Every structure is written in structure tokens, then in C-alpha cells.
Amino acid sequence: MQTPTSFSETTAADVRRHFALTQTELGRWLGLSQAQVEAVEAGRRNFSPKAEARLARLVDVLPPAGPGLPAPEALPVVPPPAAQTGREDREAVLLRRRVRRCEHLAHGLGFQLETWALQDAAVLRRRQGLAALRLALAAPPAASVSGAAAVAEAVWLARLEAATAALPPRPGPLARAHLALRQRLLLAEAAELRRLLAAPVSLPPAPAPGV
Structure with missing residues (x-):
């Protein structure tokens, strides 16, 4: 792959997206600060020739079909509950409150489960990106790459591996099942109470005359 003379913000962002890198981590690879990477991605400046050459080493191993790991599926949007009509006596007020x-x-439990799912997807992408980097950098460096540069690459990759290994442990299946069960029970209770509120109110029979 021929090295381009300049890189747009899309190229740098594609590299970060494919390998699940932050701007700071890509900046360490390029010998730049996070602010400099951000400025390039925003189109306010260009990479130096040295940084372009460093970026080209990662661009060369991007898949031809298009960079980027598959994005997690969008979470379904839960519509707000429809307004219900019902009795306005004290019992109905208490039921509505419940x-x-x-x-x-x-809703809070569902939000927690969705947050865990998004965090799981982020951790998975991070590990996939790290695996792709290990594979991409496993090939011997070109003859133009000095020994010091090769050592710097190994140190950079080791820092990524350490940061990935230090990620907090994810909640286990038992904790997730417990939250999901609580959510289902609460929704079932709410549905049953709504059914009671929507049921017609049966009035007692009128007393017979003279009673």
C-alpha cells in the first residue's frame, strides 16, 4: 500500500476505531499529544511526515473491506407507558402510586442492564482491537525501522495490554439474571395493577324501597 502524503481526520479515526484506541494511545504511537491528534481529526492541522509514516504502519494492516470492528447493535427504545384512566377514589390513587x-x-434496573451491555461491548471491542494490534505488529518491522523504534513499539503495545488487563471485572451472569428477574417481577406487578385500574367498577345494588 502506497503511503499517502497526508491523512485526513477520517483515516486517523478509522485506525483508532479499528484497533479500539483512544486519542491519547494513538498519540503515543505517533509521538504526539492527545490534543495534537484531536486537532488533526478535527481538520485543524496535518500530521508531520514522521507521524504520517508511523500512522501508515497501522493503515497498511487495515482490512480492505473497510476499517472498524462491528459496532454493537443499537438498544431498542422503550416507549413511555401510555396514560391510563381509572377510578379516582383513594384505592385507585394508591394503586397508581404503586x-x-x-x-x-x-426502568432503573433496565437502565443498569443496558449500561452493562454497552460496557460489555466496549470491553469486547477493546480486546478485539488489542488482538488485531498484536497480529498486525507481529510481522518483523521494515528495514527502515530502527531498533529503538521497534523497542518503542513493544513498550507501547505492552502499555495497551496492561491497561486492558486492568479493566474492572464485569458483573457475572448471576448478578445479571437477578436484576433481570427483579425487573420482570416489577413489570408484571405494574401490569396487573393497571389491569385492576382499567377494570370496570361494579357498584353495589341499590337498596330496595322502604329498607
């Missing part, structure tokens, strides 16, 4: 409480708690 419905709101159940749905509020269920």
Missing part, C-alpha cells in the same frame, strides 16, 4: 413506583424501579 404502579409508578414499580415502573420507576423497573
